[in-house]
Amino acid sequence: MVLADGAEGAEARSVSQRKGIDLPPLEHDNPPRVKPPPLTPFQTRKSPTLLETLIAKYGLLAVLIGSGIEGETVVFLGGVSAHRHLLPFWGVAAAAALGSFIADQIFFFLGRRASGSAWVRKWTSHPVAAKGKALLERYPTGFILAFRFIYGMRNISPVIIGLSAVRARKFVMLNALAALVWGLVISAAGYLFSNAIESVLGRMHLHIHLIIGLVFAVAFGGVLWIWSRWRLAKDP
Numbered sequence: 660m661v662l663a664d665g666a667e668g669a670e671a672r673s674v675s676q677r678k679g680i681d682l683p684p685l686e687h688d689n690p691p692r693v694k695p696p697p698l699t700p701f702q703t704r705k706s707p708t709l710l711e712t713l714i715a716k717y718g719l720l721a722v723l724i725g726s727g728i729e730g731e732t733v734v735f736l737g738g739v740s741a742h743r744h745l746l747p748f749w750g751v752a753a754a755a756a757l758g759s760f761i762a763d764q765i766f767f768f769l770g771r772r773a774s775g776s777a778w779v780r781k782w783t784s785h786p787v788a789a790k791g792k793a794l795l796e797r798y799p800t801g802f803i804l805a806f807r808f809i810y811g812m813r814n815i816s817p818v819i820i821g822l823s824a825v826r827a828r829k830f831v832m833l834n835a836l837a838a839l840v841w842g843l844v845i846s847a848a849g850y851l852f853s854n855a856i857e858s859v860l861g862r863m864h865l866h867i868h869l870i871i872g873l874v875f876a877v878a879f880g881g882v883l884w885i886w887s888r889w890r891l892a893k894d895p
Contacts, residue, residue, distance in 0.1 A: 710865055711745055718746045722754040727762030730813060731845050732876045738849020739872040742857070743865060748850060756842030759807065763817040763834050770821025782815055783822065791819045799825060803833040807841045849876075 707715075714721075718740055725733025737751040773779055782788060791812050795802045803825070806816035820830055849872065856871055857863070 708865065711743075714740050714745045714865075719750050719754045722746075722751055723758040726755040726758035726842070730759075732873065734842065734845040735849040735852070735876040736869060736872055738846040738851075739853040739869060741846065742850045742853035743868065745865075748846065752842045752846040754842075755846055756838040759841055760835055760838035763807075763838070764831070766814065766817035767821040767827075767830055767834070770818035771827070772821075774822055779818060779822075782818055785815065787811055788815055788819055791816050792823075795819060795823055795825075799823075800833065803830060804837045807837055 718737065722733055722737040734751070734755040737746060737755065738748070740746045741748040741751050769776075770779060791802070791806070795816075802816070803820060806812055809816075817830075817834075852872060852875060853868065856868065
């Protein structure tokens with residue numbers, strides 16, 4: 660038996676060592692060390708970095724706040740972080756939806772309760788506000804559901820809706836639905852983009868991964884912003 664032979668060999672070796680007889684080392688005493696394959700410039704096997712620790716600890720809070728202030732870029736990077744297993748995907752989508760919903764509700768009630776303030780008058784005097792008002796009058800339900808996806812109109816649209824005759828209950832319900840869809844779509848876009856980049860370039864350092872995602876999100880957002888402004892200028 661192999662186990663018996665191994666036990667007998669170990670016992671004989673122990674007796675020989677007690678008698679002062681030097682024996683050559685057995686193969687299993689010093690097992691050969693397997694040298695890991697060399698790392699590519701993008702790969703890493705280091706323990707969690709400070710950036711990874713911060714994202715894992717505060718990432719969902721950043722998505723919650725960022726989705727209400729900045730919007731798509733923070734949520735997109737949250738999707739990238741979810742793909743890197745630093746954040747739960749559904750947590751990112753929920754934080755994005757909640758932050759967006761709260762921010763738009765605040766802007767809506769500012770328009771509804773502070774319509775005479777200088778800040779509201781300044782915003783609603785912008786040409787984009789006139790376009791938004793026309794779209795709201797033409798497609799009230801569709802506009803409430805879609806304004807998050809119209810670049811250049813996201814922040815001002817809830818104020819316009821607040822100044823209109825749209826009931827607060829209706830806006831709350833449609834705003835909640837639109838926020839859920841928006842949070843899921845943008846988070847999934849970041850996740851799928853991260854997966855595609857990793858399939859092409861392999862596993863890379865987190866900061867490189869985030870920089871690539873940030874550049875893509877900003878560039879894509881810029882293209883959509885230009886297209887949206889062109890469409891708004893073209894429509895009567």
